[in-house]
Amino acid sequence: MNSADAPRDERSAARPALLADLAHEVGGALVPGDPSGGPVVRRAVEDHREAGPGDLFVAQQGGRGHGVEHAAAAVRAGAVGVLTDSRGARALGRGIGVPVVVVEDPRAVLGPVAALLQGDPARDLTMLGVTGTNGKTTTAYLLEAALRRLGRRPGLVSTPETVVGGRREPSAVTTPGAPRLQELLARMRDAGDDACVMEVSSHALDQHRVDGVRYDVAAFTNLSHEHLDYHGDMASYFAAKARLFSPELTSRAVVVVDDDGGRRLRDLAGRRGVSVLSLANHPGTDASWHVVGERGHDTFRLRGPAGELELRAPLPGEHNRTNTAVAALMLLELGVPPAEATAALAGPVSVPGRMEHVELGPGWPCVVVDFAHTPDALASSAAALRARTPGRLVVTASSGGDRDPTKREPAGAAAVQSGADVVLVTDDNPRTEDPAAIRSAVLRGVRGAVAARRSAGLSVPEVVELPTRRAAIRFALEAAGADGTVALYGKGHEQWMEIGPPGGRVPFVDRDEVLAAAAAISCARSASRTRP
Structure with missing residues (x-):
């Protein structure tokens, strides 16, 4: 019988544990030793800002420093113990005021410790x-x-x-x-x-x-x-x-x-x-x-x-x-x-931001929002849409900042090789990087693929660079035509655009931007028809 089939009253419940028992469970040394087993721990936390009474603060080496730097703040917030490595233990010394569990790799034992404190859910x-x-x-x-x-x-x-x-x-x-x-x-x-x-x-x-x-x-x-x-x-x-x-x-x-x-x-x-x-x-x-x-x-x-x-x-x-x-x-x-x-598996499934259709009604192109942000994912998605599109296929090509830069040119090339009629090079989440520099890298891949197709005697797409994604979405709706398809790649389900330092976000939802652009285009068309 699978454990999920066990009667409800036999299911384990979350259980606090003595710090000494946790140390024994993960093969750690408790310093100082406590014959009573030490304090009772209710949960483990990695972030000192989340620490509270009865918590075990886990201090480990991170990308920008060691978590032991925040151990005192966690203890002031109520943490009753610290789990760290030998480096962290040396930095703490004896002055932290709570017992310390020392293990070789805190990250490797954090999962089992957290599972134990939650009753192994x-x-x-x-x-x-x-x-x-x-x-x-x-x-x-x-x-x-x-x-x-x-x-x-x-x-x-x-x-x-x-x-x-x-x-x-x-x-x-x-x-x-x-x-x-x-x-x-x-x-x-x-x-x-x-x-x-x-x-x-x-x-x-x-x-x-x-x-x-x-x-x-x-x-x-x-x-x-x-x-x-x-x-x-x-x-x-x-x-x-x-x-x-x-x-x-x-x-x-x-x-x-x-x-x-x-x-x-x-x-x-x-x-x-x-x-x-x-x-x-x-x-x-x-x-x-x-x-x-x-x-x-x-x-x-x-x-x-x-x-x-x-x-x-x-x-x-x-x-x-x-x-x-x-x-x-x-x-x-x-x-x-x-x-x-x-x-x-026979029924319909809606997956946020994955081949997600934005319905605009008659007279508008098919619009698809897709999270594809790797060259392979973009190529697979665009190929599927090309096969289903009688008219023009318009796709975006973009890449996020502060992420793997080596995939930018391949992403641009994949957009061209998909058989799209229009490739729009634009932004998605520039983060701390210069958006123009990111677009430039994507454009190198686009232009290289265009040159290769041209030399092979194949059709080549129109290539347009638009610095803002909002402008690119409006351009795409007007460029595709009623029997065309617009594929907006890179952001999918995301509700924001990441710009500037970590945490810098502005609201931006591709689906909402499509609806707003369509409304603006409709208004402009109506205004042009009513002019004398």
């Missing part, structure tokens, strides 16, 4: 984790919707939203830090949820945020150029993703093997003792399951050891057929019969 939920460069959000939403149709009560941890007890709220990050994550899982358990579908980011895996969670099934969608500003190189990026596919975090996995990263991961997970279902889109690829069906169609078959499943992707594009297939195989791994899995 993941044990009471069916846990499904999805990682990969692209497709995490859509796959997670497909799974959440399917589980509801199967009569389950799933929570959701995703980039756009967090769902607890059926209530939706905006997410701050894709995968929260370990203490927040464990508190979130405890809220799900206490609200009566019996499952959790979670996007698991590479940052979260590298920073041990999901340690203390064991997934019933984990999935890998793909690996492509992204987050190298953080990971440094593709090898480190792969290694972070691969952490999810170890016996400590899961026993079963679904891995898409269309790229080299997926094939390497399948083999690595198998060597680690994880049971793997592999999935491929090409018949010649060695895999246990294959997507079968004419490209460009939303309906397809999933063929494998259990026979064939007739499926339909709720969103357009080959990548969304793959996401649907991944969700189906994860359900099969949970023991859902094939016919029930197919039926559960």
Whole structure:
């Protein structure tokens, strides 16, 4: 019996613990030793600004300094202990006034400590984790919707939203830090949820945020150029993703093997003792399951050891057929019969900012808002829209500031190679960088791809640089025509534009901007018709 099926009165409850017991649990040394076991700890916190009475403050090395610098503030706020490394312990000395637990790597033990203090909530939920460069959000939403149709009560941890007890709220990050994550899982358990579908980011895996969670099934969608500003190189990026596919975090996995990263991961997970279902889109690829069906169609078959499943992707594009297939195989791994899995995935699914349509009515182009911000994601999305657009396809090309700069030129090239008729180079979240410098890098990729297409005798798009995204949206609506499509890439579900120092935000929602631009265009057209 899955732990999610246990009677409610057998579920564990959040439980405070003696600091000495926590130290023993994680193999740490308690300084000074206390025969009484030390103070009782109610929860763990990483941010001294969140500390309160009865808390354990976790002081670890960060990108800009060591958390021990804030330990005194946490203690003044009521923290009854500090968990840190040997460097932090030396800096604290004996003057902090509370016991200190010393471990080799605080980040590596924070998840298990937070889980223990919340009563190990993941044990009471069916846990499904999805990682990969692209497709995490859509796959997670497909799974959440399917589980509801199967009569389950799933929570959701995703980039756009967090769902607890059926209530939706905006997410701050894709995968929260370990203490927040464990508190979130405890809220799900206490609200009566019996499952959790979670996007698991590479940052979260590298920073041990999901340690203390064991997934019933984990999935890998793909690996492509992204987050190298953080990971440094593709090898480190792969290694972070691969952490999810170890016996400590899961026993079963679904891995898409269309790229080299997926094939390497399948083999690595198998060597680690994880049971793997592999999935491929090409018949010649060695895999246990294959997507079968004419490209460009939303309906397809999933063929494998259990026979064939007739499926339909709720969103357009080959990548969304793959996401649907991944969700189906994860359900099969949970023991859902094939016919029930197919039926559960058959209904519509709305994914915020993922191929999200903005309805403007007759006489207007089809408008799609999509979070695609990697070259591969943009290319896949635009290709799907090109195949469905009888008229002009207008796409935006942009890149965020203070993030991996090496993907800017490839993103511009992908916009051109999609077959778009118009490529608009504009801004999304410049952050602390000069927006003009970011656009210049994207434009280099655009111009290089235009030159390559021209020399090959292929059609080339009109290229327009517009410094403000608001101006680009209005231009796109007027340029596409009634039978065209506008694809706004990069921001998706986001409710703001990040400009200036960290925390600098101005409200900006692509969907709302589309509606406002359409209204302004309509007013201008009406005014021009009434002029004598």
